Structure formats: structure tokens, C-alpha cells
Amino acid sequence: MIAASYLHVSDLVAGYVRGLPVVHGVTIEAARREIVALIGPNGAGKSTLLKAIAGLITTEGGHVRLDGRDVTALPAHEIVSSGIAFVPQTGNVFTTLTVHENLKVGAHVIPGPVSDRLERAYALFPPLAARRALRARTLSGGERQMLAIARALMTDPTLLMLDEPTAGLAPRVVEEVFRQLRGLADTGIAVLMVEQNARAALSVSDRGYVLTEGRTRFGGPARSLLDEPRVAEAFLGGRR
Amino acid sequence: MSAAIPQALADGMLTGAIIALGAIGVTFTLEIMRFANFAHSELLTWGAYIALVVVVFAGPGTPTGPLSFGWQLLAAALVAAVLTGLAAWAIDTLVFRRLRRRAAPPLTMVFAAFGAALVMRHLIVLIWGHQSHYYTRELQIAAELLPGVRMLPDQIFILGLAIAAMVALHVFLTRSRTGMAMRAMAESPALAQVCGIEVDAVVRLTWIISGALAAFAGVFTGLTPQLHPEIGFNLLLSLFAAAILGGTGSLPGAVLGGFLVGLAENLSLLVISPGYKGAMPFLLLLAILLLRPQGIFGGRD
Numbered sequence: 006m007i008a009a010s011y012l013h014v015s016d017l018v019a020g021y022v023r024g025l026p027v028v029h030g031v032t033i034e035a036a037r038r039e040i041v042a043l044i045g046p047n048g049a050g051k052s053t054l055l056k057a058i059a060g061l062i063t064t065e066g067g068h069v070r071l072d073g074r075d076v077t078a079l080p081a082h083e084i085v086s087s088g089i090a091f092v093p094q095t096g097n098v099f100t101t102l103t104v105h106e107n108l109k110v111g112a113h114v115i116p117g118p119v120s121d122r123l124e125r126a127y128a129l130f131p132p133l134a135a136r137r138a139l140r141a142r143t144l145s146g147g148e149r150q151m152l153a154i155a156r157a158l159m160t161d162p163t164l165l166m167l168d169e170p171t172a173g174l175a176p177r178v179v180e181e182v183f184r185q186l187r188g189l190a191d192t193g194i195a196v197l198m199v200e201q202n203a204r205a206a207l208s209v210s211d212r213g214y215v216l217t218e219g220r221t222r223f224g225g226p227a228r229s230l231l232d233e234p235r236v237a238e239a240f241l242g243g244r245r
Numbered sequence: 246m247s248a249a250i251p252q253a254l255a256d257g258m259l260t261g262a263i264i265a266l267g268a269i270g271v272t273f274t275l276e277i278m279r280f281a282n283f284a285h286s287e288l289l290t291w292g293a294y295i296a297l298v299v300v301v302f303a304g305p306g307t308p309t310g311p312l313s314f315g316w317q318l319l320a321a322a323l324v325a326a327v328l329t330g331l332a333a334w335a336i337d338t339l340v341f342r343r344l345r346r347r348a349a350p351p352l353t354m355v356f357a358a359f360g361a362a363l364v365m366r367h368l369i370v371l372i373w374g375h376q377s378h379y380y381t382r383e384l385q386i387a388a389e390l391l392p393g394v395r396m397l398p399d400q401i402f403i404l405g406l407a408i409a410a411m412v413a414l415h416v417f418l419t420r421s422r423t424g425m426a427m428r429a430m431a432e433s434p435a436l437a438q439v440c441g442i443e444v445d446a447v448v449r450l451t452w453i454i455s456g457a458l459a460a461f462a463g464v465f466t467g468l469t470p471q472l473h474p475e476i477g478f479n480l481l482l483s484l485f486a487a488a489i490l491g492g493t494g495s496l497p498g499a500v501l502g503g504f505l506v507g508l509a510e511n512l513s514l515l516v517i518s519p520g521y522k523g524a525m526p527f528l529l530l531l532a533i534l535l536l537r538p539q540g541i542f543g544g545r546d
Contacts, residue, residue: 061438085441093439101432101494102425110429113422114441160441 010034011072011195012058012164018066019057026065027053029219035195035212037163040186042227044203044240045216051199052094054216055166058197059091060084071164086114090162094169094199097153100142104133107141107152111159119159126155147178154185165189167198171205183209203240207231215240251394253511259400259469261507262407266462267480268487268499269414270333270455276431276494277451278341280354285459286484287365288329289477292460293467294369296325297378305381311398313383314468321380322464326457333456334449336361342448362478369474377471380464403465410461411500414454418496427451431494479523483510486526490533492540501541505529 012035020026028050035041043051056062058069060081069077076087099107108126112119127134130151136144141152150170157165170186171179179202187209190196200206207213210227215236223236230236267289274282299321306315340361344354387395396404418424430437430447438444459477466476487506491498510525533540 059439061435080443081438082441082443085439091439093436096433096436099429099432099436102428106425106428109422110425110437110440110442113426113429156440 011037012197013070014054014058014067015070016067017054017057017064017069019053019062019064021053021062023063023065027219028057030067031216031219031221032067033197033214033221033224035164035197037193037195038190039212040190040196040198040210042203042206042210042213043197043199043216044206044213045222046240048218049216050219051216052168053219055091055168055197055199058084058166059089061091082114085160088160088163090157090160090165092153092157092165092167092170094172098141098144098149098156101140103138103140104144104152105137107156108133108159111156114160122159122161126159129158130155146174147181150174150178150182151185154182158189162194164195164197167196169199169201171200171202179205204231248393249515250512251391253515254508255390255394255396257508257511258504259396259404259507260510261504262404263462263465263503264480264483264487264507265411265500265503266407266458266465267477267484268491268503269411269496270459271484271488272491272493272495272499273427273431273451273455275488277427277434278337278345278448280341280351281358281485282341283355283358283481284336284362284365285455286477286481287362287369288333288456288459289463289466289480290369290472290474291332291365291463291477292325292329292456293463293472293476294373295328295460296321296464296467297373297380297472299324300380305383308381308383311385311388312402313381313385313397313399318380318464318468322461325460325464329460329463330453330456333459334452336365337448337452366474366478373474375474377473378467379471380468397469399468403468407461407465410458411496414458415496423447423450482523482526482530483507486530486533489540490529492542495540495542498540498542 014031014033016030016032017028018026018030019028031054043054045051053062057064060079064078068075071087071089074087076084099110102110108123109119112122132148133152133155141149144152171182174182186196198206207227207230212225213227213230214221215223223230223233267285271282271285274280274285300318303317303321306317309315340357341354344357385397385399387397389395418428426437426442427447427450429440429442430444434444463477483506487502488499490505491502506526506529509529510522513525514522
């Protein structure tokens with residue numbers, strides 16, 4: 006498992022203000038074709054960890070390696086070019102731009118024409134094709150999430166990170182999002198997601214990590230976390 | 246009085262085009278840099294005087310056709326646009342960027358802008374003095390475009406050039422990769438960064454475009470008919486009224502706002518004494534802030 010790991014985060018220390026880290030030495034891994042769920046209580050540093058990997062906040066220690074290449078604390082645009090895509094939880098589409106423009110901005114770091122990528126995105130998410138000329142502010146919650154994911158895929162990432170991709174979505178849409186993520190992982194992408202809905206997230210994931218107070222508390226195959234009594238009691242709302 | 250309306254409309258369009266060019270920069274800084282740059286009007290003055298330097302050395306050129314100037318003045322305007330754009334960026338690097346990095350509150354940015362404006366204006370006074378200057382002293386005969394509407398050939402030319410510049414900018418913002426990155430940054434710098442847009446590069450470009458358009462506005466103001474150290478400052482309120490009227494962050498908004506302010510100023514002359522003309526942008530600003538604070542094109546969810 007370790008040998009196959011594609012993303013390797015070791016002892017990462019990061020936060021919004023230098024000297025006041027929120028993530029205190031987290032070590033996680035993700036392989037390609039794998040969905041990895043990060044769960045844990047509010048304020049555990051899950052979102053902060055994703056932002057640190059994406060190069061959006063200050064990293065004060067530790068390493069992020071992608072396919073053996075050290076990408077720790079690179080400027081955000083270089084991290085995007087290196088194959089990491091990030092879908093933030095809120096404000097993850099440009100509401101004043103059209104669907105089509107959102108996708109084009111998603112391909113900002115790709116030199117040359119991107120029309121084939123645009124067509125691919127519409128093929129993957131047909132509802133977006135019908136709305137390509139509309140401003141993103143007119144989309145429903147599920148469609149916005151679709152657009153946010155499609156936007157992130159424009160760079161052909163090898164690691165896709167999502168911060169609570171199902172927050173606020175109807176149960177039927179949640180299932181659809183998870184199904185899409187499974188499909189993406191099957192194409193060879195490593196998927197790393199933060200989820201509040203821990204039980205549902207672990208059931209679609211291959212691996213999971215439990216974070217508390219900025220540290221990794223448990224980690225392992227998703228199934229074993231689901232069966233782990235301490236995890237179940239503390240984070241999954243009791244045993245089942 | 247009604248016979249004077251067509252002429253006031255024509256004059257208002259000309260003033261409006263110049264205000265719009267300046268207001269575009271104001272709306273960009275409001276939206277992308279997120280502060281009210283009260284030094285923006287001084288970029289108009291700088292642009293006008295940089296062109297004056299070129300004209301002093303190269304001459305305004307022999308009048309081309311009915312115009313009072315030759316290609317030299319156009320070249321001077323281009324040089325002024327480039328240099329003013331770079332100056333705008335330099336001022337950002339020297340003053341505003343340092344404050345942004347320290348997460349300065351908006352009020353600090355506003356006062357810094359006022360400070361920068363004073364320094365910029367008085368630098369002009371120091372070098373060229375308070376007196377008026379002219380690019381050219383050629384006399385022009387106004388052409389009667391429509392019955393009762395007279396414009397100088399220079400004015401018609403300026404109106405056309407200003408509109409062409411705005412159309413070009415619109416095409417750039419909606420069609421080009423960089424233009425789209427600017428619009429993305431205007432809505433959400435955080436998400437723009439997630440998309441791999443280099444924030445510093447967009448900021449630099451925003452200043453250069455804003456400064457270049459301000460320089461054009463300054464040269465056009467100086468051409469109709471003279472320049473003095475307050476040409477930018479006198480337009481300050483009009484620029485902000487136009488930007489806010491259109492809804493900040495919107496290019497069509499700033500353009501429409503510019504024309505509306507220009508028309509309002511000139512039409513008001515039909516009923517009030519010219520001494521009160523300066524109050525028109527104030528009144529418009531008050532009205533828009535009370536009635537539709539998000540501006541005509543403003544408003545997002």
C-alpha cells in the first residue's frame with residue numbers, strides 16, 4: 006500500500022497565521038484509483054490540510070510529495086500545474102461568469118486550445134452542456150457542485166481534493182456525487198475528500214483518516230474504520 | 246432652451262466618453278484590488294503631462310485633415326498610456342501592495358490613496374507650475390453634424406477613439422484567457438488562485454490597463470482644450486459617480502455610468518448656472534446610493 010501511494014503528506018504543519026498552526030503534523034497517503042476520506046469533528050484541521058496541500062496557506066513544516074516530487078509550499082499556480090486540483094466547500098464557482106467561462110478559467114494553466122477538454126467536460130456532465138451560456142449564479146446546488154468538479158477536472162489532475170462535496174445537497178444528489186467520484190477514481194485519479202457525513206463517506210471510500218485537533222488519530226482501510234469501535238463511537242454516531 | 250438640448254447631448258457624450266475611460270480604472274481597482282483609489286484621477290493628469298513632454302519634444306505634428314494635430318500627438322498618447330500604466334503599477338508596488346500585505350483596513354487604503362494623490366498632483370505643479378499648457382494652438386472650426394449640433398473635428402475623433410478603446414477592452418475581457426482571469430479575480434481572488442491564476446500577474450495587468458485608459462482620458466481632456474494640474478482632480482467625483490452608478494466591477498456599467506454622468510452634467514447646464522455643474526455628480530451619487538446602491542449592472546447573489 007505504501008509503495009503504491011501517490012500522494013504522500015508527512016508531518017505537515019500549517020495554518021493561517023505563521024506561528025499559530027491549525028494542522029500539527031499530519032501524515033496521510035493516497036494512491037491513484039483510490040478514494041480517501043478525511044473525517045473528524047469541526048475544527049480538526051481537515052479543510053486547512055487541503056488548503057495547505059493546495060498551496061493556499063502557509064506551510065511551516067513537513068512535506069507534500071506527489072508521485073515522489075516535493076511540491077511543499079510551491080505557489081498555488083505551480084501546484085495546479087503539477088496535477089493537484091481542489092474544489093473548495095463554498096464559493097467554488099464564479100457566479101458572475103457563465104458555465105462555459107467557468108470551465109475555461111479552470112483550464113487557465115493549460116497552454117493552447119482547450120476545446121477538446123470543454124467537450125469532454127460536457128460529455129461527463131451533460132446537464133452543464135445545456136446551461137453552458139448561463140451565468141453560474143442561476144445553477145442549482147447540485148449543478149454548482151457538478152460545475153465545481155468539472156472545473157477542477159479541466160487540468161487533467163492526478164489528485165482531486167474536495168472539501169465537503171456533498172454539503173447541503175439532497176440525499177439523491179449526494180449519491181450521484183459519490184457515484185461520479187467513484188467513476189473518476191476508477192479512471193486513475195486519486196480522490197481526497199473531507200466529509201461531514203462520515204459514515205456515507207467511508208462506505209464509498211477505500212481508505213480513511215480521522216483527524217482531531219490537527220493530528221491524525223486513526224488511519225486505515227475505510228472498512229476497518231467503520232468497524233473500529235472507538236471511531237464508531239466518537240465520529241460515526243454510535244455503533245451499528 | 247429645447248433647441249439647445251441636442252448640443253448638450255453631444256457635449257455630454259464627449260464628456261461621458263472621457264469620464265468612462267477613467268471610471269473603468271476606478272471600477273477595476275474597487276473590484277480587483279478592493280479599495281477606493283482616490284489617486285486614480287491623478288493618473289489622468291500624469292498621462293496628460295507625459296504626453297505633453299512628448300509633444301514638446303516631437304511637436305504636435307502638422308494638422309492632419311480637419312484635426313488640430315498630427316500623428317505625433319497620437320504617438321504621444323500611446324507613450325503616455327504605456328508610461329502611466331507602468332507608473333500606476335509602480336505606485337501600487339510602492340504604496341498599496343505594502344498595505345495589502347499587512348491586511349490594512351479599507352480606511353487606511355483610502356487615506357493612503359489621498360496621500361498618493363496629493364504627492365502626485367504636487368509633483369506636476371512642481372515641474373510644470375500652475376499655469377495652463379496646450380498641446381497645440383491650432384484653431385479649429387466646428388462642424389455642424391446635425392442641425393444645431395456642432396462639434397470640433399478633434400472632439401469627434403476623441404469620441405470615436407474612446408469608444409474604440411472600450412470595445413477593444415470588452416473583447417479582451419470576454420474573449421481572452423487573461424481577460425477572463427481578470428474577471429475571475431474580480432469575483433473571487435481565492436477561487437482564482439485555486440484555478441492556478443497568478444494573483445500578482447493579474448494585479449499588475451489591472452494597474453497597467455487602468456493607468457493606460459486614464460492616460461487616454463487625460464490626453465483627451467487636455468486636448469479640449471488645455472491642460473492644468475487639476476484636470477484629473479476636477480474629474481475625481483465624476484469618475485467615482487460613474488463607477489458606482491454602473492455597479493462596481495462591471496465594464497459596461499462603468500461605460501454607461503460615464504455617459505450618464507457626462508450627459509447629466511451637460512444637460513444640467515440648460516437649467517442651472519455653470520457654477521453649479523460640479524454638484525451634478527454629487528447629486529447623481531446620492532441618488533444612486535439611496536435608490537440602487539448596487540448600481541445599474543451590480544448585484545450578485
